[in-house]
Amino acid sequence: MTYTYIINVVAPIHNASDKLISYNRYPIVCISKKPLDKVFTNRQVQSSIDSTLALVGTELFDRATIHIRVVDNKAHITDFEEPVNKIISLWR
DSSP, X not given: OOEEEEEEEEEESSTTOOOEEEOOSXXXXXXXXXXXHHXXXXXXXHHHHHHHHHHHOGXXXXXXXXXXXXXXXXXXXXXXXXXXXXXXXXXX
């Protein structure tokens, strides 16, 4: 099955804010037959997330999440979020 992954880095504007924004200039879009954990280890996806995380800043990592929308080839949509720290631990 082919999946379309739409990935956004979401975090507060600053430490005292409860409002969340997407730090991506454009969503990261990946079309693949691989599962999500393999997509996150792809060098291009990793590089895009890394450059976006540089905008977030390390002081907000504990409050930042990766929002993922998965669309399968039958147009079923699933949304979920993963903590940034979990994604970074996949890379190590």
